[in-house]
Amino acid sequence: VEGALARFRQAAELAKTHAGLWQLFIGELLMAGQKSRARKFASKAPLRGPDKKALLDLVKSGPKPAVDRLGGAPREAVQGVMDQIRAGQNEAAGSSVDALLKAHPESALLWNLRGVLSLMGDDPDTAREACTRALDLDASFVEAKSNLGLAMTQTGDAERAIDLLEEALSAAPDAFDTKVNLAAAYRTAGYAHKGLEIIDRALEQNPNDPDALKVKAQCLARQKMWGETLEVLKTLEGVMGDGFDLPSIMGGIIDQLQGAEAADEYLRLWAGKDIDSELALALLVAESGDIERAKEIYRTALMKHPDLAQSFYQMGLLEKWTADDPLPPVMEKQLERSDLPPEMREYYNYGLAKVAMDLKDAPKAFGHLKAANDSLAERFPYLPEELEAQHQEIREVWTPERVAELAGRGVEEFYPIFIAGTPRCGSTLTEQVISAHPEVTALGETQVRYGPVSAANALEPDAYAEMARETVAAVALDAPGASHVTDKNLWNFERVGGLLAAFPNAKIVHVRRDPRAAALSIYQNRFGTGFFRCSSRLDWLAHYYISYRRMMDFWYDLLPGQIIDLHYEDLVSDPEPTIRDLIGKIGLEWDDACLAPESVQSRVRTMSLGQVRNKVNPASAKRWAPYE
Numbered sequence: 001v002e003g004a005l006a007r008f009r010q011a012a013e014l015a016k017t018h019a020g021l022w023q024l025f026i027g028e029l030l031m032a033g034q035k036s037r038a039r040k041f042a043s044k045a046p047l048r049g050p051d052k053k054a055l056l057d058l059v060k061s062g063p064k065p066a067v068d069r070l071g072g073a074p075r076e077a078v079q080g081v082m083d084q085i086r087a088g089q090n091e092a093a094g095s096s097v098d099a100l101l102k103a104h105p106e107s108a109l110l111w112n113l114r115g116v117l118s119l120m121g122d123d124p125d126t127a128r129e130a131c132t133r134a135l136d137l138d139a140s141f142v143e144a145k146s147n148l149g150l151a152m153t154q155t156g157d158a159e160r161a162i163d164l165l166e167e168a169l170s171a172a173p174d175a176f177d178t179k180v181n182l183a184a185a186y187r188t189a190g191y192a193h194k195g196l197e198i199i200d201r202a203l204e205q206n207p208n209d210p211d212a213l214k215v216k217a218q219c220l221a222r223q224k225m226w227g228e229t230l231e232v233l234k235t236l237e238g239v240m241g242d243g244f245d246l247p248s249i250m251g252g253i254i255d256q257l258q259g260a261e262a263a264d265e266y267l268r269l270w271a272g273k274d275i276d277s278e279l280a281l282a283l284l285v286a287e288s289g290d291i292e293r294a295k296e297i298y299r300t301a302l303m304k305h306p307d308l309a310q311s312f313y314q315m316g317l318l319e320k321w322t323a324d325d326p327l328p329p330v331m332e333k334q335l336e337r338s339d340l341p342p343e344m345r346e347y348y349n350y351g352l353a354k355v356a357m358d359l360k361d362a363p364k365a366f367g368h369l370k371a372a373n374d375s376l377a378e379r380f381p382y383l384p385e386e387l388e389a390q391h392q393e394i395r396e397v398w399t400p401e402r403v404a405e406l407a408g409r410g411v412e413e414f415y416p417i418f419i420a421g422t423p424r425c426g427s428t429l430t431e432q433v434i435s436a437h438p439e440v441t442a443l444g445e446t447q448v449r450y451g452p453v454s455a456a457n458a459l460e461p462d463a464y465a466e467m468a469r470e471t472v473a474a475v476a477l478d479a480p481g482a483s484h485v486t487d488k489n490l491w492n493f494e495r496v497g498g499l500l501a502a503f504p505n506a507k508i509v510h511v512r513r514d515p516r517a518a519a520l521s522i523y524q525n526r527f528g529t530g531f532f533r534c535s536s537r538l539d540w541l542a543h544y545y546i547s548y549r550r551m552m553d554f555w556y557d558l559l560p561g562q563i564i565d566l567h568y569e570d571l572v573s574d575p576e577p578t579i580r581d582l583i584g585k586i587g588l589e590w591d592d593a594c595l596a597p598e599s600v601q602s603r604v605r606t607m608s609l610g611q612v613r614n615k616v617n618p619a620s621a622k623r624w625a626p627y628e
Contacts, residue, residue: 022047026058028075035059049173051142069138071107073100081113090120108137112144119147123343124154125380142168146178149185158189176205176212184215190474192222208239223477275301279311291318299327306330309340309347313526316354328355342379346372350526357524362626369524376526376536384543387534391494391551398497398558406501409465414472414503415484417586420492421511422548423532424521426568427488430511432597433571433579434486437588441482443475445489468502484588490532493548496555500562507586510552513568515545 022045029038042055070078077100084093097114104110111134118127131148134141145168152161165182169175179202186195196219202212213236220229278301286294298315302308312331321328334340335348349372356365417434419427428444435442479485492499492508499506519541527535534540556563564585570578579594 022055026055051172069109071104073104073107073110090117093117108134108141115147124151127151128155142172146181150181153185153188158185161185176202180212180215187219187222192219195219210240295319306334309344313347313351316351321355321358323359342375346375353524373536380533382533382540387547391547395554406461409461410502410504411468411472412504415505416503417486417507418492418499419488419509422518423490424518425511425513427511431486431488433594436593436597437591440484441479442486443478493551508563509566510563511566511568
């Protein structure tokens with residue numbers, strides 16, 4: 001017993017502000033009948049606020065909360081997992097957690113640990129699932145809320161993550177990890193100034209925490225405070241030593257500070273020495289439009305490191321494969337490995353599907369696509385009822401009365417152009433066409449937090465107007481001085497009412513594409529791990545498409561005459577009259593540059609980064625036909 005108590009105490013003291021470990025340690029003391037020691041350690045524990053109060057209450061009431069959170073799992077076994085994590089044995093810890101969960105699926109603590117390990121392994125989708133399970137078992141589990149918020153931020157759901165993390169911080173105001181995760185969510189959502197306020201509070205508790213320093217650097221960079229950013233990065237390098245990937249991070253900072261050319265020059269110094277920098281350089285030059293050079297960098301890296309499955313997939317977004325190319329057979333050999341993790345196997349299958357598609361072998365291509373998507377569907381199932389409930393809530397909130405209530409409350413001095421549609425509908429090409437105009441700045445799929453204009457937001461009009469102004473301020477950081485900006489967020493079709501209420505002079509461009517072509521393009525790309533899980537099964541895609549069309553039909557009825565229709569097939573088959581009509585409806589003077597979207601120098605950060613560098617091509621409209 002004393003040995004177990006010593007390990008619990010050591011873990012709690014090393015973790016310092018880890019409330020869950022202190023709960024376990026104090027609970028173990030109480031279970032051993034050592035209430036006086038429990039009282040002594042609880043009073044000295046370096047916790048604050050609600051966490052400290054909960055610990056002292058535990059001494060008074062007994063160890064029931066810790067027992068409930070364990071869900072019957074043996075404390076010694078759980079402690080063993082924590083020891084493995086602390087020793088950096090994450091693979092062994094993951095195996096231990098998974099085995100324990102099979103025997104004790106009611107353990108909120110184990111599910112949370114599974115979430116922690118998944119986050120540490122760069123698998124936020126699994127972390128999201130695990131932390132959700134933990135909260136289903138114990139809705140008051142603050143640490144699980146914090147970890148879920150981080151996972152949501154990393155899977156493109158920063159808006160809802162902020163709400164969850166604010167709730168967690170309210171319950172435990174001194175929770176260090178929650179502050180770091182909330183700051184990261186605000187930074188991702190576009191409110192870096194709010195993130196900076198929160199992360200500074202966290203750093204007062206732990207000035208040398210690497211994660212907190214990284215988030216601070218990101219918040220500063222987001223606000224273009226480059227000198228301060230570099231100072232934080234120097235501090236971070238001193239804290240992390242050899243474990244800090246300074247070259248690729250510095251490349252990103254230099255890109256923002258001095259432009260892609262300077263970042264290119266810096267990263268080239270590291271290419272061949274540091275694989276992360278090499279891949280960062282490939283992505284940088286691809287996004288900047290130098291597709292041939294990007295392919296060559298990827299090819300060199302992959303021939304040396306054939307286990308870079310994701311990079312093989314990314315190269316396929318740029319490459320037109322030929323039968324004599326030596327790289328695909330190397331990737332096929334990798335796919336034969338029995339020890340491949342599911343994620344790597346999926347990336348190899350997607351990549352090899354693109355090879356087969358380029359070689360006009362539709363059956364082989366579909367076989368690879370089905371293998372990749374079946375794996376994703378099993379790991380990350382789509383829940384149609386959730387989308388239906390979400391869309392029903394939107395329809396209930398956005399009534400004619402709601403539209404009238406918000407009339408005149410928006411920001412009229414803002415002229416965004418919102419592109420709505422499904423993924424792979426042609427939204428990137430549409431944005432390139434519009435942003436070729438000299439008065440327009442392209443922002444792509446922005447991470448700006450549209451909290452005030454999210455579809456189901458029922459704020460009072462004054463609060464709504466204030467948050468709309470905050471959104472404009474956040475956009476201004478990305479496009480200072482721009483008279484018009486574009487946004488092609490994948491969920492704009494759910495936000496039409498809120499976008500027009502907040503920004504009365506906005507334009508909504510609805511890009512329609514043959515659903516068969518859009519569905520194939522979605523199915524051949526790796527979407528379905530977090531926010532777009534319907535991509536991994538064709539029947540799920542059909543359900544999503546029908547829900548999307550119902551949503552758009554709702555907006556057409558509610559806001560007649562306020563949505564501009566653009567048919568992708570018209571855009572690629574008869575571009576000039578289609579583009580002239582589009583530019584006119586947006587309200588811009590004509591400019592011939594709009595006829596050459598492939599010449600636009602703006603960065604492209606979507607799966608279309610290779611396609612939009614080519615001239616408009618009608619062949620893409622019928623790419624689905626061999627798979628009918």
